[in-house]
Amino acid sequence: DAGITQSPRHKVTETGTPVTLRCHQTENHRYMYWYRQDPGHGLRLIHYSYGVKDTDKGEVSDGYSVSRSKTEDFLLTLESATSSQTSVYFCAISGTQGLGAFFGQGTRLTVV
Amino acid sequence: QKEVEQNSGPLSVPEGAIASLNCTYSDRVSQSFFWYRQYSGKSPELIMSIYSNGDKEDGRFTAQLNKASQYVSLLIRDSQPSDSATYLCAVNDQGAQKLVFGQGTRLTINP
Numbered sequence: 001d002a003g004i005t006q007s008p009r010h011k012v013t014e015t016g017t018p019v020t021l022r023c024h025q026t027e028n029h030r031y032m033y034w035y036r037q038d039p040g041h042g043l044r045l046i047h048y049s050y051g052v053k054d055t056d057k058g059e060v061s062d063g064y065s066v067s068r069s070k071t072e073d074f075l076l077t078l079e080s081a082t083s084s085q086t087s088v089y090f091c092a093i094s095g096t097q098g099l100g101a102f103f104g105q106g107t108r109l110t111v112v
Numbered sequence: 113q114k115e116v117e118q119n120s121g122p123l124s125v126p127e128g129a130i131a132s133l134n135c136t137y138s139d140r141v142s143q144s145f146f147w148y149r150q151y152s153g154k155s156p157e158l159i160m161s162i163y164s165n166g167d168k169e170d171g172r173f174t175a176q177l178n179k180a181s182q183y184v185s186l187l188i189r190d191s192q193p194s195d196s197a198t199y200l201c202a203v204n205d206q207g208a209q210k211l212v213f214g215q216g217t218r219l220t221i222n223p
Contacts, residue, residue, distance in 0.1 A: 042215035100146045103155040
């Protein structure tokens with residue numbers, strides 16, 4: 001397995017609370033991605049990063065923010081969690097543009 | 113919106129037969145194409161990549177790319193029950209440096 005660790009693996013939180021998910025890599029890869037996966041929607045890109053402090057929005061970025069202050073860490077923050085953000089969140093990394101990405105184990109987030 | 117389309121299935125194939133999975137994409141400048149396999153409750157696993165027109169074979173898997181028609185396919189020969197999974201097609205959006213996924217096709221291999 002590629003050296004990717006997501007934390008936490010499971011989380012239950014209340015509506016309106018802030019939540020931060022962490023993705024940590026040991027591969028020194030340039031590109032990092034956050035996806036969410038929901039039944040009937042496949043994998044949808046939330047945000048991605050192409051270097052330290054370089055990030056951009058994906059197709060479902062509303063309600064989410066990210067930060068990347070070090071090559072190895074990419075944080076996803078839900079500023080005020082809503083029930084629609086209940087999902088499985090995957091982090092992925094890629095070393096070179098145009099090559100495939102490798103995924104972490106996923107975080108199952110439930111907002112009640 | 114650049115899109116990647118797959119038939120969500122389920123696709124049911126008898127053991128030992130060839131499973132054929134298809135994917136179309138809308139962005140003509142895409143250069144890199146990938147197939148991922150995802151078992152229930154697990155993360156996606158990269159199984160094939162293809163960059164030029166034609167076929168690429170790896171064991172029982174063959175990826176086919178036709179850029180003129182904007183489709184990618186995955187053939188699985190001698191299908192096994194362990195091949196039962198959801199298969200995700202992904203296309204590299206080179207302009208924006210991101211990977212766009214289709215919805216996935218759920219494949220079931222029947223013993």
